[in-house]
Amino acid sequence: MVKVTFIERNGSQRVVEAPEGLSVLEIAHRHKLDIEGACEGSLACATCHVVIDPDWFPKLKPASEDEEDMLDLAFGLTATSRLGCQVIVTRELDGIVVRLPPSTRNMAVDK
Ligand code: FES
Numbered sequence: 585m586v587k588v589t590f591i592e593r594n595g596s597q598r599v600v601e602a603p604e605g606l607s608v609l610e611i612a613h614r615h616k617l618d619i620e621g622a623c624e625g626s627l628a629c630a631t632c633h634v635v636i637d638p639d640w641f642p643k644l645k646p647a648s649e650d651e652e653d654m655l656d657l658a659f660g661l662t663a664t665s666r667l668g669c670q671v672i673v674t675r676e677l678d679g680i681v682v683r684l685p686p687s688t689r690n691m692a693v694d695k
Pocket residue numbers: 609620621622623624625626627628629630631632654667668669670
């Protein structure tokens with residue numbers, strides 16, 4: 585099992601355990617965290633946007649070009665943003681800290 589710390593929008597921390605091989609999005613859903621993931625991991629939305637703790641970001645596999653393209657559409661993009669459905673937890677990521685961004689993409693204010 586791998587420990588994942590989620591920092592929720594209100595700043596509270598949730599430490600959960602998950603089996604290796606699950607995506608951050610799947611883990612968040614299992615624990616009823618507030619993250620959407622509208623396309624269920626098929627890289628067709630950006631609603632699974634999460635912000636990885638800067639200490640952990642370099643340990644992740646780099647994002648694919650498709651992920652980068654989708655990320656560009658994420659609201660509130662940061663230098664350590666990733667799509668939660670594309671980050672698969674492994675033993676090396678035991679203890680990773682993931683923050684839920686303040687708000688997801690909103691068509692009305694996206695310009
Ligand atoms: Fe749609 Fe991740 S759930 S891109």
